Amino acid sequence: MSKDWPLWEVFVRSRGGLSHRHVGSVHAPDAAIAVRHARDTYTRRMEGVSLWVVPSAQIVASDPAEDGPMFEPAEDKIYRHPTFYNIPDDIKHI
Amino acid sequence: MPSLPPIRPEDERNARRSRGAGTFDAPAADEPDLSLFEYVLRLGDDSLILGQRLSEWCGHAPSVEVDLSLANMALDLIGQATHFLDYAAKVEGRGRDGDALAFRRDVLDFRNCWLVEQPNGDFAQTMARQFLFSTWQKLLFERLTSSSDEYIASVAAKAVKEVTYHQELAQEWVIRLGDGTEESRRRMQEGLDWNWRFVPELFEMDELAIEAAERGIGADATRFIEDYERTVTAVLAEATLERPKDQRPILGGRRGHHGEHLGHLLAIMQYLPRTYPEAVW
Numbered sequence: 001m002s003k004d005w006p007l008w009e010v011f012v013r014s015r016g017g018l019s020h021r022h023v024g025s026v027h028a029p030d031a032a033i034a035v036r037h038a039r040d041t042y043t044r045r046m047e048g049v050s051l052w053v054v055p056s057a058q059i060v061a062s063d064p065a066e067d068g069p070m071f072e073p074a075e076d077k078i079y080r081h082p083t084f085y086n087i088p089d090d091i092k093h094i
Numbered sequence: 095m096p097s098l099p100p101i102r103p104e105d106e107r108n109a110r111r112s113r114g115a116g117t118f119d120a121p122a123a124d125e126p127d128l129s130l131f132e133y134v135l136r137l138g139d140d141s142l143i144l145g146q147r148l149s150e151w152c153g154h155a156p157s158v159e160v161d162l163s164l165a166n167m168a169l170d171l172i173g174q175a176t177h178f179l180d181y182a183a184k185v186e187g188r189g190r191d192g193d194a195l196a197f198r199r200d201v202l203d204f205r206n207c208w209l210v211e212q213p214n215g216d217f218a219q220t221m222a223r224q225f226l227f228s229t230w231q232k233l234l235f236e237r238l239t240s241s242s243d244e245y246i247a248s249v250a251a252k253a254v255k256e257v258t259y260h261q262e263l264a265q266e267w268v269i270r271l272g273d274g275t276e277e278s279r280r281r282m283q284e285g286l287d288w289n290w291r292f293v294p295e296l297f298e299m300d301e302l303a304i305e306a307a308e309r310g311i312g313a314d315a316t317r318f319i320e321d322y323e324r325t326v327t328a329v330l331a332e333a334t335l336e337r338p339k340d341q342r343p344i345l346g347g348r349r350g351h352h353g354e355h356l357g358h359l360l361a362i363m364q365y366l367p368r369t370y371p372e373a374v375w
Contacts, residue, residue: 026159027159029270030270032266033266036263036266037159037160040159040162041158041159041162044162
């Protein structure tokens, strides 16, 4: 039966002020039941104060075959990290 | 090895009545509040038996998510039962605890309503039972939050949130299965038809229930029968289901009259602690 139900990605906000974080997925026949399934599956041990569910089919993902052009160019750009720069000793409060 | 039945409060009461004061061995100085004991027992047994029933689904539900939903509800109910039965045992004051009441009472001593002991059937029948029961239990617990008994009020205040969730979840499934496919609709209609005759018992006010309501410990169920009807009617309409025909109501669970199903349920539930009384886990 569950294979007939669409998949939903679940995001949980663990505390007020934090972002929702992806925790997994559930099967459910519709959005309202997906929220209930997410609650019953992922917040049983006080993991969250807020839930999002998103139809998995709506997620647009990068293509793993394109990993090279997508991510490798960032590998040697260490100057994009703040730690690359020397900070003069007389600069305070940084 | 068969054991002698325990001396129950009602046995003691009858004994005291029949022989007159002074002839019964050392009556307690403080009379236990047996009406309170019985009333709390009803609350605890409803939750215990339905919790045990729902846990039978564990590992067998239509999907892993539904499996968790049902197990979560079962655990909520068993948690309520623990609070109520521990309290009942304390009120009774005979040295029993909640576990003794759950695992070492026989079927005739259980005070749950008939609805909760009904077999699970298919998923639709389970959800029909849950909807009919949780809608009632929610209305009851809302009122018990202002019970004059502080302990009942505090358990009800915690439990009403759990039960509200059960009610909503069951209601959503009744609507989805009723207004679903031809097969799901047929199954939900059959589930409702099966459980329908056990609903009037929920609103039966016997002598003890009236006394509990008058003392402010309990709630008068007849006061929220209209709210119950309104919810059931609205949900059945949205689910495009027919209201089952009224049948001869089945009553008597509160007095220890039960169907054959309860004995089988207890046999499984009580087997381990009765066979291995020292077992801990």
